[in-house]
Amino acid sequence: MSGTKKILLVDDSGVATKVLESIIRGFEGYEIVGRAKNGAEGVKLYGELHPDVVLMDIVMPVMDGLKATQSILLIDQRAKVVVISSVGGARDTVVAALRLGAKSVIAKPYEAEAVRTVLDRL
Amino acid sequence: MAVQFFGQYLLEKGIITAEQLLKVIEYQELQNLRIGDLAVRQGLLSENDAARVNQLQLSQDIRFGEAAIQLGVLEEVEVQILLTSQRNSHVYFGEAVALLRLAPRDEIRKALEEFTTEQATYERAAFDIPESVRLAPVVASYFDLSLKLLLRYWGVAAKPGEVITGLRELCLEGNAVEVRFSGDLAVRCFLAAPAGVAVKGGKNLLEAAEITPEDCIDLTKELANLVCGNLIARLSQEGQNATISPPEVVSSPVVLADEQAVRLEAATPYGSYTVAVAF
Secondary structure, rough: OOOEEEEEEEOOOOOHHHHHHHHHHHHOEEEEEEEEEHHHHHHHHHHHHHOOOOEEEOOOOOOOOHHHHHHHHHHHOOOOEEEEEEOOOOHHHHHHHHHHHHOOOOOOOOOHHHHHHHHHHO | OOOOHHHHHHOOOOOOOHHHHHHHHHHHHHHEEEEHHHHHHHHOOOHHHHHHHHHHHHHHHHHHHHHHHHHHOHHHHHHHHHHHHHHOOOOOOHHHHHHHHOOHHHHHHHHHHHHHHHHHHOOOOOOOOOOEEEEEEEEHHHHHHHHHHHHHHOOHHHHHHHEEEEEEEOOOOEEEEEEEEEOOOOOOEEEEEEEEHHHHHHHHHHOOOOHHHHHHHHHHHHHHHHHHHHHHHHHHHHOOOOHHHHHHHOOEEEOOOOOOEEEEEEOOEEEEEEEEEEE
16 A cells, blocks of 8 residues: 555535545545545544545635644644635635645546646645 | 636646745736836825725725725826726736746647636626616626536526516525625525436436435535635626635525525426525
């Protein structure tokens, strides 16, 4: 299993998670190790699972993706968080996420090729 | 792909990195002056007057030029000159990438062509919404995106019916969800899809044979999120900033207290799809 990257998915939408899981299952070298339904749960699971990559939705109940990204980067400044922008790539949200330290952004609905490109470049 | 910002498109295509995207944004922020800053730089306004204009602009939610004319610190012709000058000197994202030598011009041009073609599918449809409805363009935009994204991601074509205005109560069939907007725009957007529509969407998206009732609700929430997210992007291009709440399930009928709503029903082969905005 050496070289396999562990991924944590954080999204309140079960359907969106299923779609993303099926895309990532088609890639070699990646393994989904955890799923969280909101930002707070995502932060907690990050501490427990130490994934290589976090794929983080932005609009979520309890704690949104931007706050969760900030919290994860406070715990581990080398964390690789990719935010999932379902807000149509609104410029301000994308820039805010990257300024917080997110490594990249993926737009919803997902396109396998875009997901692959972003993951491979991390 | 629901990307509406060229920088994100380049990032997703792997043409630039996140660090480079931020570098371009910083460059644009330095180069692309706001109209007030431009007026000060060109000696048309003092910093003091510019601050007064900003204050009026914020309190009345009007454009800088309108506020400046209202205060009598700029003439209409000066505002026009400033706007032209601002437009002519604007450095677009792709241009900034090339100027900073982050990617070859040919590659940027090709990416821009692809991006523009993709964006064409998001061009607005015209809805006959009476001008008496406050926020009519936003409502039209929301209805338009709701139908387009329903077709694009759920594979369900919907034929729009009549726009009903002035509603104090909303009847929504099937899985109904609400997204609340805050910021420059405080509205509530509703989207309701009958089970048959959501099942078709689920099969299209998940490529699964069976779609559970929970999946149907989840799908409807996700569609509402996507539509409202795209609406935010459109609003932000027009200088309005809003944030959205996560979608919540609502039960019908929705009784509106101090608001009224505009509703559009659209016929699909699986039942009626309804979208509405309360303001």
